Amino acid sequence: xxxxxxxxxxxxxxxxxxxxxxxxxxxxxxxxxxxxxxxxxxxxxxxxxxxxxxxxxxxxxxxxxxxxxxxxxxxxxxxxxxxxxxxxxxxxxxxxxxxxxxxxxxxxxxxxxxxxxxxxxxxxxxxxxxxxxxxxxxxxxxxxxxxxxxxxx
Numbered sequence: 001x002x003x004x005x006x007x008x009x010x011x012x013x014x015x016x017x018x019x020x021x022x023x024x025x026x027x028x029x030x031x032x033x034x035x036x037x038x039x040x041x042x043x044x045x046x047x048x049x050x051x052x053x054x055x056x057x058x059x060x061x062x063x064x065x066x067x068x069x070x071x072x073x074x075x076x077x078x079x080x081x082x083x084x085x086x087x088x089x090x091x092x093x094x095x096x097x098x099x100x101x102x103x104x105x106x107x108x109x110x111x112x113x114x115x116x117x118x119x120x121x122x123x124x125x126x127x128x129x130x131x132x133x134x135x136x137x138x139x140x141x142x143x144x145x146x147x148x149x150x151x152x153x
Contacts, residue, residue, distance in 0.1 A: 011044040016057065058118050067111040074101075074111035078125045085112065 018038035025031070026040035043049040056069045063079040073096055076085040085108050088096035101108050116122050 006045050009045045011041075015041055015044070015052065016059065019052065056114065058115060065115055067115050072104075072107055072111065074108060074115075076112070076115070076123070078115075078119075078123060081124055083123050087111075 016038060019041050020038065022038035023041040026042050039052045041052070044052065056067065059066050059068070060078070063077050065076055065078050067074045068090070071089065071091040073088045073090045074085050075088075076083045085101055086099045087101035087104055087108050088098065089100050089104075090096055093100075112123065119125055
């Protein structure tokens with residue numbers, strides 16, 4: 001909070017992008033709907049809690065998922081019949097440029113198990129709505145808005 005006694009406070013625990021929604025609503029004094037999966041970051045700043053998501057986080061986008069902790073990041077295509085995960089030793093390769101999955105099969109196996117346990121099924125996953133089936137209508141609407149705002153397509 002700029003100008004407050006807590007301005008510039010730095011915290012170590014993982015924070016996710018969807019925590020921002022919950023944080024803004026929290027700071028505005030608005031209860032957030034259950035559909036928002038994020039958690040307010042404010043208790044981290046004030047010291048009310050020292051963690052929100054634990055030592056390992058699982059995120060996804062499109063057909064990819066990532067299992068990340070302070071040492072490793074494993075990325076896998078969750079729809080591939082025989083997925084070949086990528087593994088990065090982010091503690092020594094913060095840019096995550098060198099895939100070391102072949103040299104660390106036990107680390108890959110642990111992260112794949114964590115992902116499958118989280119989702120409740122084995123890879124490849126079967127989704128109710130497949131992640132890569134984007135709505136043509138949604139994409140057209142997005143492009144029309146960008147065009148009206150004069151934004152590059």
